[in-house]
Amino acid sequence: MSTESDRETSTKGPWTKKHLLGLEDLSADEITLILDQAAEFKLLATAGKVKLDALSGTVVANLFFEPSTRTRTSFSLAAKRLSADTVDFSSSGSSLTKGETFIDTARNIEAMGVDQVVVRHSTSGTPHLLAKHLNASVLNAGDGTHEHPTQGLLDIFTIREHRKRIAGLTVALVGDILHSRVARSNIWGLTKLGARVIVCGPSTLIPPHIEKLGVEVSNNFDKILGETDCINLLRIQFERQRGAFFPSIREYAHFFGMTADRIRSAKSDVLILAPGPINRGVELTPDVADGSHSVILDQVTNGLVIRMACLFLLHQCRQNKIQS
């Protein structure tokens, strides 16, 4: 069944992946395909075509086993924009609080006729476990400290939107690299698209062997400021840290916080990104967050079209499989 929106949004390359588990698994072409699809959705929205019926008659389940505001809302809205029915399941504590395992919970929800499952979980690898047990397509909305592919994609999309390219840019990821799934997804995506990536933070928050992912490592924020086109300020994940990784928040902000002073030492056209939620005054000062270099709110807007693109492409893949 070909709907009007199918024709409007037909893509160039074929999308062949059943699941979106991480950017590690994607080629540069596949990443570009998602970005282009998202750009198309953004154009349609700007032209006033906000609601499409591409996923009409399908069900998207949002399974959030970890607190989330923007990602859950963004996925939910993205699914609704594509006319899918949505089911939201949130469990702040362990999935075992009622004695049911996480897999059983997911299977039960799938049994209600779910086509796509969006999952967020505090354990790395959980979407992979679900993909093994479910027939539905699985979208990783953040697993432990492993990957957060749609966040990586929306960060890259936002950079591309402002700079028209990714290859050749220098992007710094600053802060808590060790506990950041956003960092890993950004690294996979940006390096595949040809960017130079620097990870910068206190040495206790830079995981060993990170340079094997093709990134440069710095512990001196001021030193890299002048050569950086985009700075992505990662949140200090206090809730994931086991013990103290640095002596005080004040000391962290002194060395790695983005302040107006540091903006002045940076390139004049530097882009400031932050995946949020931000700790104002820690990773960046309010004047920077709300200043002219900041594209933080663009990121949130773009998150919606990126998630629409992902849901749409996975749906297309399912449709093609059913037809063949």
Added chain:
Amino acid sequence: MSTTLIRGGRIVDPSQDIDRVANLFLRDDKVVAIDDATAVADHLVDASGLVVCPGLIDMHVSLREPGDEKDETISSGTAAALAGGMTSVVCMPDTSPVVDNRAAVEFVQLQSDRAGHCHVFPLGAVTKNHAGKELAEIGQLVEGGAVAFTDAKNPVADAEIMRRALEYTRMFNCPIFNHPQVPELVADGVMHEGQYSTFLGLRGMPAAAEDIMVGRDIALAEMADGRLHLMTISTAGSVDQIRRAKARNVRVTAEVTPQHLALTDAELQTFDSNCKVDPPLRSQQHIDALVEGLKDGTIDVICSDHQPYAVEKKDRELDQAPFGIVGMETLLPICIKTLIEPGHLSWSELIAKLTISPASILGIQKGTLRPGADADVTLIDPKAQWTIDAGKFCSKSRNTPFAGWEVCGRAHTVIVSGHVRYRSNGGCHQK
């Protein structure tokens, strides 16, 4: 009186430095002789093409009874042992309740007698309830049949307690088995700390956590003149320190598992909880060092570290799944694949690490085919090609990373105290 002739096998008995085709005579529950002549016997076993060796001893298994009979029982675990070619297993005291008193150790022996599969040598706890605070009643445990002492996967973290344990067990000439790991360095860890833990965003367990504890334990054993056995070592640093300690005659021995030789931390890329073991799977550099340690005798023993878990416990989120895999039924073919086939060890060297070496560490009269020895014999078909199928395990649990592996070599016939207790074509021997 009953006699058995095992005819024409390749007899490999490292305790006597024998590796030749010959006949083995058994009378009742004892070995009579290894001989070239044939004789009349009540039972004849044709062993041509097979390796005939002392019954294998698995020095590190958890049988889960009492307390977790859903995972394993002493009966199912010892049936799995037979299928793996073992005639003796050494079981951990980490049951529920812990084997930290004489009644508990005698219960394990009672259940193994009831099962009637293979010999079970229980270990006793070093500290009460494995809490690491006060010594268990070690002397009482020795009288009840415990052959050595360990807190299993709980390292004896307090150096003072470890010192006293090494000193106290000197009276009984029993070793302390320690799981060498500094607990605070591996807290919440699920895999080896290295490039893959970074890629996968999984909390790491650094090799240094093991190296530090191995160093501490060696220093304490040297000071206390105690007997130290380091369980399932996994790092190059451990091998190096143990090698040097042995050179200065510290009473230290060590064991390694086949999984730590066959698999690296790269396996975790599938997020399969069957690759979550403690100590964690390490990198190739550590594996190379372990193989060197096996070759030069630094590592004395190969054991399975059999850790059965019911599927509902193991098949879950990686950080909530318990550590460990079942191993008795895959030990032999994985050893062949990782050590014999690449030419690292000869059959005699491998068999030594599965027989006389664990027997001498434990001080038990096993692991040899000398005249008068117990008639525990394992016949191995070194050429048998088979596919590992967890569904066919005699163990109650299925948590193996080796499912589907095409392997070579398996136990053909297992004789315990003169009785054939297992034949590979006979399926599981369940009572």
